[in-house]
Amino acid sequence: MTELPPDPARLRAILRYLDEQLAGNETVGIYLRLQRDAARKALAAAERRAAPQPQRPPRPRRAAPAPVTGPASSALPPTGYVIEPKKHSKHPAPALYHLADCTMPQRETSPVTPDQIRLGLRDPLGILAACEFCAPDNNLETDD
Structure with missing residues (x-):
C-alpha cells in the first residue's frame, strides 16, 4: 500500500x-x-x-631431578625416590613420595631413601602417601 x-x-x-x-x-x-x-x-x-579461543601454552613437564654429585653426595646418597612436600603446613593432603623419574610432582622434590619413606609411612597422622601415578610403593617392598 x-x-x-x-x-x-x-x-x-x-x-x-x-x-x-x-x-x-x-x-x-x-x-x-x-x-x-x-x-x-x-x-x-x-x-x-566459532570464535578462536585463546590458546594456553602447554604446561612444561618437569625433568627427573639430577642425581646429587660432588662433596654433598656422601651426605645424601642418590636413590630412586623423591619426596614432594605439602603445599603448606596446614594443607590437608599429605606429602607425596615418588619414583625419581616420575613426572607428576608439582613442587620442588628432594631425594629420599627407602628407609626414610618407611619411617614416614609409620606415622599415624598420615603425613606421607604414595603417588598414585608412579606407584612407588610397589618397588619399596623389594628395596633393602
Missing part, C-alpha cells in the same frame, strides 16, 4: 481493518517473535563457538 487516501473516513476504515488483522494474527506474531529470539540466541552461541 504505497498511497493512502486523503480523506479521514477511508483512513479510519483502513486502520480498523489493519487492527482487526493484527488482533486476529496476534498468536502468529507472538510465535514468530519467539522463533526470531530463539534464532538470535542460537546464532550468538554458534558465533561464540
Whole structure:
C-alpha cells in the first residue's frame, strides 16, 4: 500500500481493518517473535563457538631431578625416590613420595631413601602417601 487516501473516513476504515488483522494474527506474531529470539540466541552461541579461543601454552613437564654429585653426595646418597612436600603446613593432603623419574610432582622434590619413606609411612597422622601415578610403593617392598 504505497498511497493512502486523503480523506479521514477511508483512513479510519483502513486502520480498523489493519487492527482487526493484527488482533486476529496476534498468536502468529507472538510465535514468530519467539522463533526470531530463539534464532538470535542460537546464532550468538554458534558465533561464540566459532570464535578462536585463546590458546594456553602447554604446561612444561618437569625433568627427573639430577642425581646429587660432588662433596654433598656422601651426605645424601642418590636413590630412586623423591619426596614432594605439602603445599603448606596446614594443607590437608599429605606429602607425596615418588619414583625419581616420575613426572607428576608439582613442587620442588628432594631425594629420599627407602628407609626414610618407611619411617614416614609409620606415622599415624598420615603425613606421607604414595603417588598414585608412579606407584612407588610397589618397588619399596623389594628395596633393602
